[in-house]
Amino acid sequence: MEKIKQAKLEDKIMTIVFYIVAGFFLILLLVFASYVIIKGFSGATSQMFTFTSKGVLNQLFNTIYLVLLSLLLSCPLGIGAGIYLAEYAKRGKLTETIQICIETLSSLPSIVVGLFGYLAFILMTGMKWNLFAGALAVSILCLPLITTTTFDAVRALPDYYRYGSMGLGATKWQTTYHVLIPSCMPRIVTGIILAAGRGFGEAAALLYTSGMSTDINWSNWNITSPLCPLNPFRPGETLSLHIWASFTEATAANAKDIANLSSAILMILVLMFNITVRIISKRIDERAGGGK
Amino acid sequence: MGDTSNIKFKIQDLNLFYNSFQALKSVNIEIEKNEITSLIGPSGCGKSTFLKTLNRMNDLVEGTKVEGSILMDGIDLYREMDAILLRRRVGMVFQQPNPFPKSVYDNVAYGPRIQGIKKKIELDDIVERSLKQAAIWDELKDRLYKSALGLSGGQQQRLCIARTLAVKPEVILMDEPTSALDPISTTKIEDLIIKLKEHYTIIIVTHNMQQAARVSDKTAFFLLGEAVEFGVTKELFSMPRDKRTEDYITGRFG
Ligand SMILES: Nc1ncnc2c1ncn2[C@@H]1O[C@H](COP(=O)(O)OP(=O)(O)OP(=O)(O)O)[C@@H](O)[C@H]1O
Ligand SMILES: [Mg+2]
Numbered sequence: 325m326e327k328i329k330q331a332k333l334e335d336k337i338m339t340i341v342f343y344i345v346a347g348f349f350l351i352l353l354l355v356f357a358s359y360v361i362i363k364g365f366s367g368a369t370s371q372m373f374t375f376t377s378k379g380v381l382n383q384l385f386n387t388i389y390l391v392l393l394s395l396l397l398s399c400p401l402g403i404g405a406g407i408y409l410a411e412y413a414k415r416g417k418l419t420e421t422i423q424i425c426i427e428t429l430s431s432l433p434s435i436v437v438g439l440f441g442y443l444a445f446i447l448m449t450g451m452k453w454n455l456f457a458g459a460l461a462v463s464i465l466c467l468p469l470i471t472t473t474t475f476d477a478v479r480a481l482p483d484y485y486r487y488g489s490m491g492l493g494a495t496k497w498q499t500t501y502h503v504l505i506p507s508c509m510p511r512i513v514t515g516i517i518l519a520a521g522r523g524f525g526e527a528a529a530l531l532y533t534s535g536m537s538t539d540i541n542w543s544n545w546n547i548t549s550p551l552c553p554l555n556p557f558r559p560g561e562t563l564s565l566h567i568w569a570s571f572t573e574a575t576a577a578n579a580k581d582i583a584n585l586s587s588a589i590l591m592i593l594v595l596m597f598n599i600t601v602r603i604i605s606k607r608i609d610e611r612a613g614g615g616k
Numbered sequence: 617m618g619d620t621s622n623i624k625f626k627i628q629d630l631n632l633f634y635n636s637f638q639a640l641k642s643v644n645i646e647i648e649k650n651e652i653t654s655l656i657g658p659s660g661c662g663k664s665t666f667l668k669t670l671n672r673m674n675d676l677v678e679g680t681k682v683e684g685s686i687l688m689d690g691i692d693l694y695r696e697m698d699a700i701l702l703r704r705r706v707g708m709v710f711q712q713p714n715p716f717p718k719s720v721y722d723n724v725a726y727g728p729r730i731q732g733i734k735k736k737i738e739l740d741d742i743v744e745r746s747l748k749q750a751a752i753w754d755e756l757k758d759r760l761y762k763s764a765l766g767l768s769g770g771q772q773q774r775l776c777i778a779r780t781l782a783v784k785p786e787v788i789l790m791d792e793p794t795s796a797l798d799p800i801s802t803t804k805i806e807d808l809i810i811k812l813k814e815h816y817t818i819i820i821v822t823h824n825m826q827q828a829a830r831v832s833d834k835t836a837f838f839l840l841g842e843a844v845e846f847g848v849t850k851e852l853f854s855m856p857r858d859k860r861t862e863d864y865i866t867g868r869f870g
Contacts, residue, residue: 484714488776491673492727492783493704502730507717 364588406474430468453535473515657838770801
């Protein structure tokens with residue numbers, strides 16, 4: 325009887341400990357986020373909220389555009405590769421080797437990826453800095469992340485889902501598409517969020533790919549023009565790069581304030597992105613009846 | 617080849633290997649239409665393996681090799697039939713209730729949908745009919761759009777039976793369908809199985825000899841991969857011909 329009492333006590337203590345740890349992280353996030361946001365906005369001037377070379381909104385647009393581009397490239401490829409490795413590839417030497425390669429890829433320092441991107445997407449193509457090259461470089465960083473999370477998510481599904489579906493006369497692809505993928509959608513989405521997070525925050529990989537300047541004209545909608553905002557083959561500085569550049573090279577007197585505001589906006593962007601994607605994925609999940 | 621004979625499955629000299637391990641040894645059995653056949657025997661004797669040859673679920677296990685032949689309505693399952701099409705005709709219910717993490721409705725509609733049925737009215741009709749057939753319509757008609765994972769184990773299993781019925785199979789294979797369930801759910805499912813016999817050929821694996829005696833017309837006793845004895849259930853239980861069968865049903869081993 326003593327043992328049970330002690331076990332219950334331990335249980336209570338551990339529960340409290342976990343609450344404290346969770347609370348600590350929540351407070352840390354809140355304090356950190358509000359510090360960055362308040363500090364950013366307190367030094368801001370109205371000029372900074374413009375789509376001009378003195379404002380940061382062009383950089384905000386570039387960031388979103390670049391992340392979208394790189395997700396567009398890396399999601400289909402990464403999710404496809406993850407599913408292939410988990411469901412279709414025969415377990416053996418080749419598959420193992422591919423997995424090791426992917427894991428190695430995921431631990432590449434981003435500056436190395438940046439230099440590779442510079443060599444492959446700028447020097448070898450003979451183009452100038454451009455957003456698309458930056459998106460490619462970021463994709464190299466996102467790809468292993470999305471592939472491994474998808475792989476783990478699909479592999480973790482119980483075999484009886486597969487048998488249940490195949491037993492009804494479904495093909496392997498029908499089973500994968502209609503049962504397996506929907507069943508692990510939330511985990512795949514988590515992978516996408518992590519990947520997007522890398523894109524939002526990336527600076528080193530973009531230094532020599534997407535470049536450090538932005539020269540766009542919001543009334544120019546000719547997509548082939550280097551001044552058109554939507555032209556992916558134009559230089560495009562992102563918010564993270566802008567923070568870095570403002571701190572190190574900028575000559576403007578209020579460069580620090582610009583950097584702070586950029587940080588604040590980046591912070592809000594990431595938070596909003598995470599929350600939106602979570603809500604969407606939950607909706608999908610509920611509509612499918614996956615929730616309890 | 618007319619459809620006059622009453623034989624659904626004619627299994628001839630069936631051997632099955634998992635790599636080098638022989639799990640079925642020269643099995644010869646004939647299974648009749650609209651009968652319930654139960655498979656009994658100690659753990660590891662090959663009941664599930666045998667059951668899975670009938671809808672070729674063994675194909676999914678790497679390293680299996682099948683020798684001999686299984687004729688369904690006179691046609692060789694392994695040589696003359698497509699596995700996907702076969703599984704639409706020979707449905708399966710598993711030991712562990714395994715609904716998909718979808719709504720009740722989507723679970724039952726899954727089979728028809730993958731066969732290309734898209735019309736809402738048609739699907740509604742199939743879902744209602746299948747759930748009624750599985751004797752669970754009254755319990756679930758108000759929660760069709762709730763997740764199937766929230767149901768009790770017994771309800772989940774009857775839902776899985778409904779899901780199988782929805783593809784209108786000719787044969788239903790059941791691998792210990794009640795072993796994870798309480799006595800009341802078990803009774804419900806046994807009643808259901810007996811009722812389904814009218815339209816389907818049913819083959820059920822069970823560890824429960826009373827269950828085999830209660831529901832089945834014929835019984836096969838397996839031991840170490842061999843079908844030791846096969847016959848009318850009443851006779852097999854009251855006067856087994858083989859000494860090993862007798863030992864098993866009187867509880868002297870296994
Ligand atoms: N995928 C597999 N690979 C290798 N051997 C297997 C595999 N599946 C089953 N076996 C072996 O084949 C034999 C028969 O297995 P099976 O699952 O058919 O037995 P069972 O009669 O259904 O047993 P239980 O009553 O415990 O379910 C066992 O010895 C088992 O270890
Ligand atoms: Mg078994």
